[in-house]
Amino acid sequence: MLELQSVHAGYDGIEVLSNVSLSVGDGDYVTLLGANNAGKSTLVNCISGLVRPTNGRIIYKGSDLVGVPPHEITSMGICQVPEGRQLFPSMTVLENLLMGGIAPNARSRRPERLEFVFELFPRLAERRKQQAGTLSGGEQQMAAIGRALIGGPTLLVLDEPSLGLSPLFVKAIFEALRGLHQGGLSILLVEQNLSVALRHAQRGYVLERGEIVLAGNNAKLRDDPHVRRAYLGL
Amino acid sequence: MDLSILPQTIAQGVLVGSTYGLIGLSMGLMYSVSGAISLAQGHMVSMSMYLVLSLYTGLQLDPYVSVAITLPVLALAGAALYWFLIRPLSGNAIMVFQASLGLMFLIENVLLMIYGGQFHQVPSIVSNRFITFGDAMIMKLPLLIGFGVTGALAGILFVTLEYTDYGRSMRAVHQNERSAALVGVNVQKVRLWVFAMSGAVIAIAGVLLVPSTPLHPAEGLKYTLVGLMPLVLAGMSNFFGILLSGVIIGLAEAIGTVYISGAIGLSLPYIIFILILIFRPHGLFKGH
Numbered sequence: 425m426l427e428l429q430s431v432h433a434g435y436d437g438i439e440v441l442s443n444v445s446l447s448v449g450d451g452d453y454v455t456l457l458g459a460n461n462a463g464k465s466t467l468v469n470c471i472s473g474l475v476r477p478t479n480g481r482i483i484y485k486g487s488d489l490v491g492v493p494p495h496e497i498t499s500m501g502i503c504q505v506p507e508g509r510q511l512f513p514s515m516t517v518l519e520n521l522l523m524g525g526i527a528p529n530a531r532s533r534r535p536e537r538l539e540f541v542f543e544l545f546p547r548l549a550e551r552r553k554q555q556a557g558t559l560s561g562g563e564q565q566m567a568a569i570g571r572a573l574i575g576g577p578t579l580l581v582l583d584e585p586s587l588g589l590s591p592l593f594v595k596a597i598f599e600a601l602r603g604l605h606q607g608g609l610s611i612l613l614v615e616q617n618l619s620v621a622l623r624h625a626q627r628g629y630v631l632e633r634g635e636i637v638l639a640g641n642n643a644k645l646r647d648d649p650h651v652r653r654a655y656l657g658l
Numbered sequence: 659m660d661l662s663i664l665p666q667t668i669a670q671g672v673l674v675g676s677t678y679g680l681i682g683l684s685m686g687l688m689y690s691v692s693g694a695i696s697l698a699q700g701h702m703v704s705m706s707m708y709l710v711l712s713l714y715t716g717l718q719l720d721p722y723v724s725v726a727i728t729l730p731v732l733a734l735a736g737a738a739l740y741w742f743l744i745r746p747l748s749g750n751a752i753m754v755f756q757a758s759l760g761l762m763f764l765i766e767n768v769l770l771m772i773y774g775g776q777f778h779q780v781p782s783i784v785s786n787r788f789i790t791f792g793d794a795m796i797m798k799l800p801l802l803i804g805f806g807v808t809g810a811l812a813g814i815l816f817v818t819l820e821y822t823d824y825g826r827s828m829r830a831v832h833q834n835e836r837s838a839a840l841v842g843v844n845v846q847k848v849r850l851w852v853f854a855m856s857g858a859v860i861a862i863a864g865v866l867l868v869p870s871t872p873l874h875p876a877e878g879l880k881y882t883l884v885g886l887m888p889l890v891l892a893g894m895s896n897f898f899g900i901l902l903s904g905v906i907i908g909l910a911e912a913i914g915t916v917y918i919s920g921a922i923g924l925s926l927p928y929i930i931f932i933l934i935l936i937f938r939p940h941g942l943f944k945g946h
Contacts, residue, residue: 527842
């Protein structure tokens with residue numbers, strides 16, 4: 425469904441991603457692992473159109489996404505949950521969720537998707553009138569995921585959803601993601617929390633200094649000596 | 659001090675101030691989606707007023723009728739301002755500031771070239787109509803119309819911002835531009851529309867000012883100032899605060915002119931503006 429073919433990207437001449445290739449198939453649950461500054465967010469932003477790759481192709485359902493503006497990529501079915509949630513802080517939870525379905529092709533199905541999100545995260549229904557900026561970190565993450573879901577994605581891209589959350593919220597969010605995946609949604613999960621990511625995803629890639637250094641199913645990654653030493657502290 | 663004309667003075671100040679609020683609003687709209695301020699905004703007001711003059715001398719159109727023409731023209735001018743000046747400078751506030759300074763002189767001198775340096779007056783059929791309230795207040799009808807229109811615009815703006823996808827998109831671009839793009843907002847299109855809206859507000863302010871104000875090419879700077887003050891007092895993007903602050907400036911102007919003689923009286927709005935900034939540097943409507 426999504427295929428990155430030797431993507432290069434950078435800012436002001438400094439290369440952040442070099443020759444990155446990866447793919448996410450229909451119904452896949454793929455994780456991209458890496459430490460801070462490995463280039464994970466740059467890669468995510470290339471997919472969503474916020475950063476334009478200097479080289480390479482990003483093929484989604486047969487067409488190249490390079491140069492397509494972000495709002496159109498969202499309409500095509502790739503919805504991003506950005507790092508740090510990035511909600512609209514002085515809008516209510518409900519308004520944030522409504523914004524998730526702002527794309528012309530998503531508007532008609534907004535009421536049913538809203539109901540779906542409120543079922544998935546009942547806490548958001550309780551807080552629908554509250555300003556998003558006043559929510560706890562975990563609730564904000566739920567709102568950010570909810571907002572992306574209302575766009576009706578076929579591929580959900582999450583950038584470090586576990587960052588700064590209590591274990592309880594991490595558990596709740598990953599259980600929700602598992603349910604979504606079982607419902608047929610494709611997921612690309614970008615994480616530096618390897619133990620959580622490898623417990624849920626089917627396979628993954630390891631990104632180091634802008635390059636993919638390792639790829640495989642989660643059992644292979646979990647048993648890899650380099651991964652065990654560098655990321656799991658074993 | 660003649661207190662018997664106080665109610666009249668206050669009413670006058672409120673009514674004039676509401677048009678100042680509109681000029682501030684046109685700047686606030688711009689600022690909210692682009693983070694930039696154009697200093698030429700007052701000159702665009704002048705431009706719209708001279709357009710009204712030409713429509714009057716050429717086609718005998720009453721100012722309140724000619725708004726049907728000046729509104730789309732100024733909306734286009736606003737959109738053009740975004741597309742040809744703000745967008746290429748990619749919202750770099752300092753560069754926009756400088757470029758708008760250039761635009762200001764350009765507009766002023768083109769107006770001077772076309773219309774000359776003398777004052778012009780555009781009468782309206784309602785210019786010399788008055789409405790009396792009891793025996794203490796006599797209001798010029800144009801000012802009352804201005805106040806009514808400002809109130810109506812504020813209402814429309816409120817409903818748009820709170821309850822429509824369009825208004826929510828505007829707020830989204832203001833609060834987090836990247837997130838707005840990520841959820842599917844065409845950020846550039848929203849900016850273009852808001853700048854057009856800003857131009858339309860200018861056209862309305864211009865038409866409301868015309869019947870009670872003489873026209874002169876150099877008046878543009880004054881309009882920029884009376885728009886900039888409420889904008890800053892309200893904390894840049896609080897639209898209803900801007901309209902209210904416009905009324906404060908208008909009040910200060912009316913009271914200063916009537917009750918305090920000479921230069922001090924004329925500069926009362928500016929004195930009050932500076933005092934408010936000293937004691938409430940974040941503007942009038944923010945908690946802290």
